[in-house]
Amino acid sequence: MQDITPLKRNFINCSLLGTHEGGGAVILLFHYLSLLNIFDAFITYFGLENSFIQEMNPLMSRIYGTDPLLFIFTKLAFSLCIYLFIVFKKVPTSSLIRGLTVFATSFYTIVFFLHCYWLIVLI
Template sequence: MFVKYLFIYLAILNLFDGVVTIYGLKHAYIKELNPVMNHLYEQSPTVFFITKLALSICLLLFVFSSRLTFSKGWMKSLTLAAAFLYTCTLFLHAIWLLQI
């Protein structure tokens, strides 16, 4: 069950990251380093956010419709690592937002 909550946490972080990234890019505080997401943002910030939203929805659908048992050790480790790294990324976002 713990891993399912981490997946939900990742989906929420992804949406928050999308909002903060759009704000930072719009005001030229940051640069998007992910080439795919940078391309999407250059096409349209709306396309960028819809993509982030779709990814979060897909993650939630996976969690709530999956028949996987989320108790496998490797899945716990990978999900925990992803949550930790994404949290660190958002702390970096918070730092540059506080410097504005």
């Protein structure tokens, strides 16, 4: 079996993830955050529409209060913006962005599963 040199491995990783060395993890987190946001949009919408949950984010609560479809549109637009960074290969890879992205995905994962748990318990 042929051994893959570090240079070839880095090229393969760049080709698959569309980034330079070190940015792959951030891109994966961007994908995850965007998809999580899309799923959360519909789960939250369902919970809000059926008065199972309340939106605790004041900005999103106000948007939902204005128009529930605007709420969905806003969440989808946020996911699209994240994906545009990926598509145009402009995902920032600084340690600050990595840290913020890890924090955001961790926090958002907890919120998402909390919403899911509440809906399961209440339904």
